[in-house]
Amino acid sequence: MGLIVQKYGGTSVADPDRMRAVADNVAYTRQHGHDVVVVVSAMGKATDNLISLAGQVSETQPGREMDMLLTTGERVSAALLTMALADRGIEAVSFTGSQVGIITDTTHGKAKILEVKGDRVRDALRAGKVAVVAGFQGVSTDREITTMGRGASDLTATALAKTLDADACEIYTDVTGVFTADPRIVPQARRLPKVHFDEMLEMAGAGSKVLALRSVEFARNHHVALHVRSAFTWEPGTWITEEEPSMEDPIISGVVTDTSEAKVTVVGVPDKPGISATLFEPLAAANVNVDMIVQNTSKDGTTDISFTMPVADMHIAEDIVARVAAEIGASGVNHDAGIAKVSLVGAGMKSAPGIAARMFRTLADRGVNIEMISTSTIRISVVVAASDLEHAARSLHTEFGLDSGEAYSAPLPERK
Amino acid sequence: MGLIVQKYGGTSVADPDRMRAVADNVAYTRQHGHDVVVVVSAMGKATDNLISLAGQVSETQPGREMDMLLTTGERVSAALLTMALADRGIEAVSFTGSQVGIITDTTHGKAKILEVKGDRVRDALRAGKVAVVAGFQGVSTDREITTMGRGASDLTATALAKTLDADACEIYTDVTGVFTADPRIVPQARRLPKVHFDEMLEMAGAGSKVLALRSVEFARNHHVALHVRSAFTWEPGTWITEEEPSMEDPIISGVVTDTSEAKVTVVGVPDKPGISATLFEPLAAANVNVDMIVQNTSKDGTTDISFTMPVADMHIAEDIVARVAAEIGASGVNHDAGIAKVSLVGAGMKSAPGIAARMFRTLADRGVNIEMISTSTIRISVVVAASDLEHAARSLHTEFGLDSGEAYSAPLPERK
Numbered sequence: 001m002g003l004i005v006q007k008y009g010g011t012s013v014a015d016p017d018r019m020r021a022v023a024d025n026v027a028y029t030r031q032h033g034h035d036v037v038v039v040v041s042a043m044g045k046a047t048d049n050l051i052s053l054a055g056q057v058s059e060t061q062p063g064r065e066m067d068m069l070l071t072t073g074e075r076v077s078a079a080l081l082t083m084a085l086a087d088r089g090i091e092a093v094s095f096t097g098s099q100v101g102i103i104t105d106t107t108h109g110k111a112k113i114l115e116v117k118g119d120r121v122r123d124a125l126r127a128g129k130v131a132v133v134a135g136f137q138g139v140s141t142d143r144e145i146t147t148m149g150r151g152a153s154d155l156t157a158t159a160l161a162k163t164l165d166a167d168a169c170e171i172y173t174d175v176t177g178v179f180t181a182d183p184r185i186v187p188q189a190r191r192l193p194k195v196h197f198d199e200m201l202e203m204a205g206a207g208s209k210v211l212a213l214r215s216v217e218f219a220r221n222h223h224v225a226l227h228v229r230s231a232f233t234w235e236p237g238t239w240i241t242e243e244e245p246s247m248e249d250p251i252i253s254g255v256v257t258d259t260s261e262a263k264v265t266v267v268g269v270p271d272k273p274g275i276s277a278t279l280f281e282p283l284a285a286a287n288v289n290v291d292m293i294v295q296n297t298s299k300d301g302t303t304d305i306s307f308t309m310p311v312a313d314m315h316i317a318e319d320i321v322a323r324v325a326a327e328i329g330a331s332g333v334n335h336d337a338g339i340a341k342v343s344l345v346g347a348g349m350k351s352a353p354g355i356a357a358r359m360f361r362t363l364a365d366r367g368v369n370i371e372m373i374s375t376s377t378i379r380i381s382v383v384v385a386a387s388d389l390e391h392a393a394r395s396l397h398t399e400f401g402l403d404s405g406e407a408y409s410a411p412l413p414e415r416k
Numbered sequence: 417m418g419l420i421v422q423k424y425g426g427t428s429v430a431d432p433d434r435m436r437a438v439a440d441n442v443a444y445t446r447q448h449g450h451d452v453v454v455v456v457s458a459m460g461k462a463t464d465n466l467i468s469l470a471g472q473v474s475e476t477q478p479g480r481e482m483d484m485l486l487t488t489g490e491r492v493s494a495a496l497l498t499m500a501l502a503d504r505g506i507e508a509v510s511f512t513g514s515q516v517g518i519i520t521d522t523t524h525g526k527a528k529i530l531e532v533k534g535d536r537v538r539d540a541l542r543a544g545k546v547a548v549v550a551g552f553q554g555v556s557t558d559r560e561i562t563t564m565g566r567g568a569s570d571l572t573a574t575a576l577a578k579t580l581d582a583d584a585c586e587i588y589t590d591v592t593g594v595f596t597a598d599p600r601i602v603p604q605a606r607r608l609p610k611v612h613f614d615e616m617l618e619m620a621g622a623g624s625k626v627l628a629l630r631s632v633e634f635a636r637n638h639h640v641a642l643h644v645r646s647a648f649t650w651e652p653g654t655w656i657t658e659e660e661p662s663m664e665d666p667i668i669s670g671v672v673t674d675t676s677e678a679k680v681t682v683v684g685v686p687d688k689p690g691i692s693a694t695l696f697e698p699l700a701a702a703n704v705n706v707d708m709i710v711q712n713t714s715k716d717g718t719t720d721i722s723f724t725m726p727v728a729d730m731h732i733a734e735d736i737v738a739r740v741a742a743e744i745g746a747s748g749v750n751h752d753a754g755i756a757k758v759s760l761v762g763a764g765m766k767s768a769p770g771i772a773a774r775m776f777r778t779l780a781d782r783g784v785n786i787e788m789i790s791t792s793t794i795r796i797s798v799v800v801a802a803s804d805l806e807h808a809a810r811s812l813h814t815e816f817g818l819d820s821g822e823a824y825s826a827p828l829p830e831r832k
Contacts, residue, residue, distance in 0.1 A: 065499050081473075
């Protein structure tokens with residue numbers, strides 16, 4: 001007997017059949033004596049459809065109105081799932097973000113949670129009911145409806161789990177957990193039974209789409225254990241915990257690949273102080289998320305500056321970079337969308353020297369050219385040509401012993 | 417310069433093109449110096465689609481959850497229209513029913529308005545903004561999201577017009593106003609420039625679909641002048657006012673037809689006191705809206721009781737009537753969906769005797785058999801065979817002088 005928060009993503013509730021399957025799982029959990037709080041995303045492509053509708057109606061899309069519009073998607077899911085639970089004899093009640101007291105700042109579209117009250121959820125649980133909460137949304141200190149960014153239903157679930165002191169927070173998605181690599185790229189990839197928060201953070205930062213970065217950060221900072229699993233198979237997935245890695249744990253937990261970035265190179269930049277700031281400040285102001293940056297050694301008083309950024313933001317960045325390049329007297333700008341990022345992530349890396357050298361040697365032996373490098377204490381990322389992606393990821397997966405056996409041997413936390 | 421409340425129905429905002437046309441009209445009104453509050457319905461078939469989705473997910477549809485679900489439709493419209501206004505340089509802000517303080521009782525699906533605060537609308541107007549309000553919805557005294565029944569966006573507009581002391585309440589719909597008859601049935605039907613509240617109430621009660629009965633009642637009780645007009649032609653429509661009819665006004669304002677009802681006859685009912693109550697109380701308890709009732713004179717100690725009710729509720733009523741008929745020892749129950757109701761409505765009827773006789777004579781001369789009759793001080797309704805509907809409506813339209821000329825000659829109220 002315990003309190004379990006379950007979050008179901010858009011594909012898990014994409015149509016009436018899947019919505020009923022989710023209701024079956026919630027009912028199953030409830031009937032086994034657990035208190036259950038459910039957080040739901042909008043059905044399938046509902047959010048994308050609303051965004052497209054807004055584009056058809058208006059070029060101007062104020063953040064406040066987009067939030068009024070988009071929050072309806074999760075509310076529809078919450079109401080429908082609550083009905084499906086009633087159909088199964090499970091007493092349930094739906095809530096908006098505002099109704100459960102998810103208080104945010106006033107930044108529409110990317111609001112930050114300031115406080116989660118949760119009073120009405122507690123009342124519902126006390127009355128023996130399942131609480132079904134519309135994810136992704138809150139109410140601002142100005143009493144306006146806000147959203148917390150794409151993928152923020154994970155954050156809603158994590159924050160509620162913290163506020164309610166839940167025994168577990170289950171994130172149901174369309175994959176069966178966190179893998180040692182993307183199985184579409186590395187066929188030998190295996191599911192990890194357990195991943196440390198720090199590793200999951202690095203994986204999310206390196207491009208893993210399984211969990212939104214912000215919810216992992218929140219979960220780590222507030223000690224909420226997450227369980228990522230599939231709403232289609234219901235088998236145990238991957239636990240994200242703060243358990244310290246043990247001696248038997250492997251050094252590397254996974255190979256993360258990311259093809260969502262492009263490389264931009266500003267050529268022939270005069271090499272003087274403050275040039276980098278002149279280039280990157282306006283990009284930051286335009287919310288363009290610059291990832292890796294490399295500056296070549298100076299020759300003839302000029303240098304080349306390369307950086308990676310999301311391909312999706314290229315239309316915003318292009319004008320800014322062209323303008324700044326002209327201002328600072330650079331000789332030109334090159335774009336390259338044909339790149340991929342390959343990262344090794346592992347908490348054991350901290351205490352195991354020589355991982356980077358072994359990684360670069362493995363890639364060099366396979367004829368893979370490394371264009372850019374960045375590292376953290378538990379991650380090494382390299383940018384390679386997109387055409388080298390599979391080759392690089394598979395050889396690293398084999399080299400670091402991920403092809404066979406369980407990556408962790410420690411026992412799983414029990415579902416209380 | 418004045419304050420105008422405009423309400424746009426579902427067909428007026430059914431797609432992005434029409435949504436933009438509505439924005440053009442609101443912008444036009446605003447640019448002519450008026451303060452504007454807009455109330456919107458859900459887009460086209462959005463509400464029906466949500467109801468159908470609920471049916472696919474669950475047989476159980478608790479009222480609270482249906483309200484959580486259905487209110488999203490109007491919110492989508494409000495957000496989109498606000499964006500389209502921003503596109504036109506018009507500062508606007510969308511509000512939910514809860515945000516504008518439409519406080520209702522706790523009856524989900526058919527909530528009654530207890531109070532309209534309107535503070536945030538006043539603030540928006542004071543800041544020079546157009547307020548766009550999601551219709552049909554409010555918040556209950558229990559802090560739950562409620563809806564006020566199909567067609568209740570008219571009521572939202574009327575109630576806001578009252579609270580804000582608006583100069584006019586314009587109801588935009590897919591017809592150009594109130595007609596002397598349904599033009600699909602009586603081709604000579606003409607638009608009425610003006611109709612008295614009492615007449616409009618009787619017309620709505622007699623089956624006219626132009627305005628929801630509750631909003632006409634509210635408008636009459638609170639002295640809110642309504643202007644019914646088309647969002648496709650923008651031409652002046654019909655004013656619903658409390659102006660007393662003058663001597664020059666015709667006795668009859670319109671012929672109203674209704675084919676949405678069926679007739680039920682309970683045959684061979686023992687003729688004793690309390691039998692009617694036994695039959696009609698359980699129907700009322702099941703929210704079946706019984707319209708006309710006729711009880712035949714008794715013969716051999718038994719009688720036949722006939723009544724009309726919405727065809728749409730027949731699936732609910734059938735079981736109840738069959739059960740009660742057996743209980744009271746009636747010999748049988750007949751259903752007849754092949755009926756139509758034809759009503760004459762006119763405020764001048766009060767002071768003009770002999771209208772009923774002339775109506776019955778006209779129908780008799782055309783060979784139309786009258787099955788049931790009901791009257792008010794300004795309305796006479798008869799039930800005839802559905803096959804006689806056109807013939808009956810057209811002959812009455814001609815007989816009472818509605819085929820030519822303006823039904824009213826008094827000047828229109830000016831738009832302040």
